Amino acid sequence: MNSATLFGLCSAALVGLGLFGLIVRPEPLRKILAFNLLGSGVFLFFGVVARRGAAAGLGADPVPQALVITGIVVSFSATALAVALVLRLRKLTDEVTSGLGAASKAQEDGDHS
Amino acid sequence: MTIPFAFDIGTAMLLIAVGGWMMVAQGTMVAVIIFVVYGLLMAIAWVRLSAVDVALTEAAIGSGITGMLLLSAAARLRQTEVTSTLPSFPIRLLSGVLCAAITSGLAVVVLLPADVAPTLAPMAMANLPETGLGNPVAGVLFAFRALDTLLEKVVLLLALLGVWSLAPDRLWGGVPALDSYAPPNDILVFFAQVLPPFGIVFAIYMTWTGASNPGGAFQGGTVLAVMWLLVMMAGVVRAPPISCLRLRWLLVAGPVLFLMVGLAGFALAAGFLAYPAGYAKPLIVVVEIGLALSIGATLGLLAAGPPERNHQP
Numbered sequence: 001m002n003s004a005t006l007f008g009l010c011s012a013a014l015v016g017l018g019l020f021g022l023i024v025r026p027e028p029l030r031k032i033l034a035f036n037l038l039g040s041g042v043f044l045f046f047g048v049v050a051r052r053g054a055a056a057g058l059g060a061d062p063v064p065q066a067l068v069i070t071g072i073v074v075s076f077s078a079t080a081l082a083v084a085l086v087l088r089l090r091k092l093t094d095e096v097t098s099g100l101g102a103a104s105k106a107q108e109d110g111d112h113s
Numbered sequence: 114m115t116i117p118f119a120f121d122i123g124t125a126m127l128l129i130a131v132g133g134w135m136m137v138a139q140g141t142m143v144a145v146i147i148f149v150v151y152g153l154l155m156a157i158a159w160v161r162l163s164a165v166d167v168a169l170t171e172a173a174i175g176s177g178i179t180g181m182l183l184l185s186a187a188a189r190l191r192q193t194e195v196t197s198t199l200p201s202f203p204i205r206l207l208s209g210v211l212c213a214a215i216t217s218g219l220a221v222v223v224l225l226p227a228d229v230a231p232t233l234a235p236m237a238m239a240n241l242p243e244t245g246l247g248n249p250v251a252g253v254l255f256a257f258r259a260l261d262t263l264l265e266k267v268v269l270l271l272a273l274l275g276v277w278s279l280a281p282d283r284l285w286g287g288v289p290a291l292d293s294y295a296p297p298n299d300i301l302v303f304f305a306q307v308l309p310p311f312g313i314v315f316a317i318y319m320t321w322t323g324a325s326n327p328g329g330a331f332q333g334g335t336v337l338a339v340m341w342l343l344v345m346m347a348g349v350v351r352a353p354p355i356s357c358l359r360l361r362w363l364l365v366a367g368p369v370l371f372l373m374v375g376l377a378g379f380a381l382a383a384g385f386l387a388y389p390a391g392y393a394k395p396l397i398v399v400v401e402i403g404l405a406l407s408i409g410a411t412l413g414l415l416a417a418g419p420p421e422r423n424h425q426p
Binding site: 074 | 174204253
């Protein structure tokens with residue numbers, strides 16, 4: 001057992017934990033957190049592949065590393081979009097449940113944040 | 114067992130424990146704070162896997178700016194947090210078993226590796242001198258797989274468009290309500306005035322050194338974004354309206370520059386996104402500077418969210 005295998009097993013556990021949270025937790029923000037945990041487990045798996053591909057004097061294969069960097073940035077933009085959707089959804093639900101009429105809704109929209 | 118390996122065991126176990134805690138913790142706010150801790154632990158794991166570039170990205174984006182985004186979302190949702198019920202026990206058990214099966218499957222893949230680990234490292238190193246870069250990861254990002262990096266910038270802009278389009282119609286072109294998260298207090302204002310000069314120098318260094326050492330446009334851009342968010346949250350600088358034309362040019366400047374350099378490759382080099390011999394490194398550094406500025410603006414606005422107030426000039 002070396003470090004790469006160890007982190008490989010760790011990444012397998014993180015993917016399982018993240019997937020479990022994604023299925024079981026009902027709150028939208030918790031689902032986003034679980035999605036990020038799942039994603040980072042997958043990235044770590046890539047890191048293990050990179051570490052095993054160490055050659056030519058490098059500590060790790062640069063191609064999976066570049067993929068992971070791209071992946072982290074894309075995962076952030078997906079998270080930001082998901083959070084914006086959740087906040088907007090919550091605002092609309094609050095307006096409906098607090099009994100605001102459809103007419104005043106357009107006025108209120110966005111004024112209270 | 115050597116000391117570094119014992120350290121790795123500790124890091125891996127902490128990662129699993131903190132990840133599991135994040136899933137079961139009571140309260141969204143607590144879970145988000147655990148997420149930030151988790152991201153920093155993950156950065157340590159990346160350093161141990163000899164991937165310092167990724168460690169910097171994970172610490173800056175994965176933990177830092179994602180954590181900030183989720184913290185503010187959790188704070189906004191806190192008043193209205195409803196106690197939602199977990200699914201019934203049999204369903205939880207079934208999902209637990211299926212997720213454990215996926216974990217075991219991945220663990221088998223890890224434990225039974227291919228006889229010869231696939232690697233592109235020798236090829237990357239053999240062609241790196243042609244680019245003049247010293248950092249192989251930057252070589253992959255800006256020369257060998259430049260198309261991925263270009264398209265990723267487009268994804269960032271599309272995500273920002275998606276976030277903006279969630280604004281109500283009459284607020285289009287308005288201002289993100291970032292400064293209303295925390296009422297500015299003296300400590301926040303003090304740090305917002307002291308930290309940015311250091312942060313900006315750090316971001317410039319990070320972008321500049323990325324050509325030959327770990328670092329680069331992503332990490333430098335993220336530091337810029339965080340500094341910008343800090344001064345906007347403290348109310349030192351007002352958040353710009355999203356209709357501001359200069360802001361929009363700043364957002365697209367990096368990708369447009371990259372695309373133009375890529376198109377120039379048709380005339381001056383072997384094809385799209387190819388660099389003329391001998392000019393690869395200066396071109397890449399110029400593209401990285403443009404990208405760092407655009408990434409900083411895009412990430413900052415993504416974290417700031419859709420416009421929530423009308424612009425009062």
